[in-house]
Amino acid sequence: MLKKFSALLITSLFWASSTSAAEPQPEFSAAAIRAHVAFLADDLLEGRETGSRGYDIAARYIAAQFAQAGLTPAGLNGDWYIPVTFQVHTIADGASLTITGPAGSKNWPNGGDVMIASNPLQPKQDVEADTVFVGYGIDEPRVGINNYKNLDVNGKIVIALAGYPKGMESEIGAHLGNTGTKAEVAAKHGATGVVLINTLQSDATRSWARRLEALHDKRMTWMTPQGEPYVTAPQIAGGITLNTPATEMLFTKAPKSFTQIRQLADAKGGNPQGFPLASKIRVQRSSNRDQLQSPEIVAMIPGSDPVLKDEYVVLMGHADHLGISAERTGDKIFNGALDNAAGVATLLEVAQAFAKSPRKPRRSILFFASTGEEKGLLGADFFAHHPSVPIGKIVGLVDLDMPLLLYDFTDVTAFGSDHSTMGKIVRQAAEKLQVALSPDPMPEEGVFTRSDHYMFVKQGVPAVFLTTGRANGGDAAWKDYLANHYHQPSDDMSLKIDWQAGAKFAHLNYLIARTMADSDERPLWIEGDFFGDVFAPGQPRAKK
Numbered sequence: 001m002l003k004k005f006s007a008l009l010i011t012s013l014f015w016a017s018s019t020s021a022a023e024p025q026p027e028f029s030a031a032a033i034r035a036h037v038a039f040l041a042d043d044l045l046e047g048r049e050t051g052s053r054g055y056d057i058a059a060r061y062i063a064a065q066f067a068q069a070g071l072t073p074a075g076l077n078g079d080w081y082i083p084v085t086f087q088v089h090t091i092a093d094g095a096s097l098t099i100t101g102p103a104g105s106k107n108w109p110n111g112g113d114v115m116i117a118s119n120p121l122q123p124k125q126d127v128e129a130d131t132v133f134v135g136y137g138i139d140e141p142r143v144g145i146n147n148y149k150n151l152d153v154n155g156k157i158v159i160a161l162a163g164y165p166k167g168m169e170s171e172i173g174a175h176l177g178n179t180g181t182k183a184e185v186a187a188k189h190g191a192t193g194v195v196l197i198n199t200l201q202s203d204a205t206r207s208w209a210r211r212l213e214a215l216h217d218k219r220m221t222w223m224t225p226q227g228e229p230y231v232t233a234p235q236i237a238g239g240i241t242l243n244t245p246a247t248e249m250l251f252t253k254a255p256k257s258f259t260q261i262r263q264l265a266d267a268k269g270g271n272p273q274g275f276p277l278a279s280k281i282r283v284q285r286s287s288n289r290d291q292l293q294s295p296e297i298v299a300m301i302p303g304s305d306p307v308l309k310d311e312y313v314v315l316m317g318h319a320d321h322l323g324i325s326a327e328r329t330g331d332k333i334f335n336g337a338l339d340n341a342a343g344v345a346t347l348l349e350v351a352q353a354f355a356k357s358p359r360k361p362r363r364s365i366l367f368f369a370s371t372g373e374e375k376g377l378l379g380a381d382f383f384a385h386h387p388s389v390p391i392g393k394i395v396g397l398v399d400l401d402m403p404l405l406l407y408d409f410t411d412v413t414a415f416g417s418d419h420s421t422m423g424k425i426v427r428q429a430a431e432k433l434q435v436a437l438s439p440d441p442m443p444e445e446g447v448f449t450r451s452d453h454y455m456f457v458k459q460g461v462p463a464v465f466l467t468t469g470r471a472n473g474g475d476a477a478w479k480d481y482l483a484n485h486y487h488q489p490s491d492d493m494s495l496k497i498d499w500q501a502g503a504k505f506a507h508l509n510y511l512i513a514r515t516m517a518d519s520d521e522r523p524l525w526i527e528g529d530f531f532g533d534v535f536a537p538g539q540p541r542a543k544k
């Protein structure tokens with residue numbers, strides 16, 4: 001009896017060890033994460049700005065790492081890269097805006113109390129039109145708001161408050177309050193222009209003086225394969241914002257003064273009704289235009305299941321950052337060690353783990369390093385419109401952007417996890433590493449719409465944006481980083497980076513991608529979810 005039991009024990013031990021010999025646990029190396037970040041954040045890469053030499057070196061490095069790990073190229077024509085052409089545009093000197101109405105006529109030069117951005121489509125523009133105030137400029141039946149109701153804006157310039165009504169769910173608000181969404185809605189109603197005006201809240205969030213700092217920024221637009229700059233609402237192209245003095249003149253003899261409108265908008269749920277204004281606006285501007293190229297880098301681990309291999313799980317991170325400052329003295333290089341060399345390092349480490357694993361994923365996995373994120377999520381938007389695999393076959397996406405590897409994180413936040421079954425997948429993967437899934441710690445920031453994954457959400461793909469949480473020292477680390485290092489030259493290798501946390505973050509993302517790739521069921525939007533209903537109307541749903 002005893003002997004037999006021992007034999008059984010020995011057999012079962014042997015069985016266990018032979019299984020783990022056949023399938024070794026993937027390893028995630030702190031040293032490898034450090035090596036990737038050290039290379040990508042080196043001064044020699046000059047801040048990896050989209051279109052720069054430094055970015056191109058980063059792209060070569062990423063492709064070389066994918067090749068060395070044994071991945072399959074998944075860019076254009078069997079290569080690692082998808083070249084993207086961008087139009088670069090800046091506003092020329094001398095732009096102005098003229099308001100003509102009951103208070104007379106006044107010309108406002110650009111950079112004073114008006115801010116006129118470049119127009120990517122028209123090198124020279126001179127238009128005049130009547131104006132209509134449209135409240136927040138939202139038309140979305142799912143939240144019961146139509147700011148255009150009973151207003152004729154056809155051929156007119158609409159004047160819209162920045163942001164969204166106070167108290168609206170923040171991710172929905174971030175989408176509806178986005179200037180791109182407002183332009184699309186205005187175009188749908190026949191408007192020829194959108195001029196934004198500030199609420200008390202938007203003025204408090206960012207002062208007019210700070211807004212003006214961006215006046216001469218290079219703006220970028222990706223070019224379609226047909227060679228046209230891509231703009232969602234062409235007739236609305238080119239942003240314009242007014243400061244309070246110009247807005248007050250525009251509201252002369254209006255049914256409500258600008259001060260009253262701002263007070264209404266400042267109340268919880270405040271949603272001021274629109275009305276026609278008595279003044280016209282004339283916009284005169286010239287825009288300088290140029291082009292540059294910058295590649296995306298895409299690699300694949302082919303799936304093993306004869307059917308599921310035609311579906312794709314995407315893991316992505318942006319390879320670009322801000323480049324070199326033209327204005328600063330001293331350290332001018334934006335190395336972007338955490339934003340986002342750390343995300344790319346995670347991507348590379350997860351890729352090598354899948355490549356080494358003898359158990360191939362059932363679905364195919366794409367590893368995608370994007371360009372143009374810091375220029376407005378442009379590379380992700382390009383890929384979401386022109387993917388190297390059919391967009392409907394991308395079943396779920398994880399975006400790795402700015403994991404704060406400055407402490408041993410014990411929780412993560414997955415922005416967007418409430419919208420699809422990916423929330424459950426992330427939670428289960430995190431539990432295996434004793435990591436908790438925490439809710440959005442700063443809902444007012446609308447983070448869900450501020451990184452690359454959002455461009456895939458807009459094409460109907462369930463996605464999460466995963467970052468390290470606020471527990472175990474995270475709160476202090478985040479506060480310090482956002483105040484002192486975010487988008488600063490000091491986001492570099494002098495930060496006290498916890499490389500072991502990087503290895504743990506890579507392990508977590510491996511588990512998430514593994515579950516998405518191997519589950520019988522693809523990730524599904526949750527029944528009744530706003531983003532699923534808006535962007536993926538035909539797709540199957542998971543019960544709440």
Ligand SMILES: [Zn+2]
Nearest residue numbers: 339340374487
């Ligand atoms: Zn950034």
